[in-house]
Amino acid sequence: MKCPNCATECELVNVKSKLSYECGCGFSCPTNHKYINEIYTFISKDSDGNEKILNYTTTMLNRRPMVTADRSTLEELKVIAREIPTTKGVNIRLLKFTTRTEITDWERN
Numbered sequence: 001m002k003c004p005n006c007a008t009e010c011e012l013v014n015v016k017s018k019l020s021y022e023c024g025c026g027f028s029c030p031t032n033h034k035y036i037n038e039i040y041t042f043i044s045k046d047s048d049g050n051e052k053i054l055n056y057t058t059t060m061l062n063r064r065p066m067v068t069a070d071r072s073t074l075e076e077l078k079v080i081a082r083e084i085p086t087t088k089g090v091n092i093r094l095l096k097f098t099t100r101t102e103i104t105d106w107e108r109n
């Protein structure tokens with residue numbers, strides 16, 4: 001994986017059978033931990049060129065934006081996405097974002 005701090009490729013390190021990604025800048029992440037370094041979203045573009053994130057309806061009938069950081073969820077969203085051009089009459093596009101910028105931490109009291 002790419003280091004989120006300096007974008008160089010992390011080294012895969014094995015310490016006492018525990019694998020982790022390590023970077024010279026100090027970044028470290030165990031391979032069995034989830035770390036969000038990419039986000040996928042499905043968008044449509046209207047006739048004026050304005051883009052919008054698509055929504056889908058869950059089995060509990062809640063509307064959710066088609067955004068995920070999880071690859072298995074992405075595969076599920078692709079199944080939904082394939083139907084949209086036909087059912088909604090819009091062209092859609094899958095985007096991947098890979099730049100992580102940490103803005104603010106809110107910590108518990």
Ligand SMILES: [Zn+2]
Pocket residue numbers: 003004005006007008023024025026027
């Ligand atoms: Zn780094």
